[in-house]
Amino acid sequence: MPQISFAADIKPLFRTIDISHMTPFGVELDDYTYMSNPDNAKSVYETLSPHGAEPPSMPPGGPYWTPAQLALFAQWQKDGYQP
Ligand code: HEM
Numbered sequence: 335m336p337q338i339s340f341a342a343d344i345k346p347l348f349r350t351i352d353i354s355h356m357t358p359f360g361v362e363l364d365d366y367t368y369m370s371n372p373d374n375a376k377s378v379y380e381t382l383s384p385h386g387a388e389p390p391s392m393p394p395g396g397p398y399w400t401p402a403q404l405a406l407f408a409q410w411q412k413d414g415y416q417p
Contacts, residue, residue, distance in 0.1 A: 337413045337414075337416045338406060338409050338410035338413050338416060339410075339416050339417065340366050340369060340370065340410065340415070340416065340417050341366070341417060343406060343410065344369070344406070344407060344410050345363075345364055345366075347399070347403055347406070347407070348363045348364060349393075351393075352392075352393055355393075361374075361377075361378070363378065366417055369415075370415040370417070372411070372415070375407075375410075375411055375415065376411075378392075378407075379404070379407055379408065379411065382398070382399045382404060382407070383404060384398070
């Protein structure tokens with residue numbers, strides 16, 4: 335399988351409303367430089383993931399990412415944050 339790319343595979347998973355709500359908080363979901371920082375990618379992944387019986391914290395109220403979308407993001411991290 336080719337490596338997961340931020341521009342082609344990850345960035346399109348964020349909606350316009352996600353990007354516009356989070357940018358003022360300094361969470362730049364559409365910005366490769368921000369997202370390829372491993373600490374930032376980890377925080378974002380955490381907010382998108384369910385925790386036991388708790389639903390994900392982001393986006394508030396959903397729609398939550400599917401297991402397939404979360405797996406894609408995790409693989410992108412594993413692959414070394416390809417642009
Ligand atoms: C480090 C990662 C993140 C942090 C710390 C964070 C934090 C926050 C906070 C504090 C708010 C405002 C309060 C609230 O409505 O709960 C908010 C709103 C929001 N966040 Fe995030 N967020 C993160 C990642 C994300 C991600 C990954 C998405 C979507 C994929 C997202 C989508 C949204 C949306 C759509 C809102 C506005 C909700 C509304 O006003 O109805 N956020 N976020």
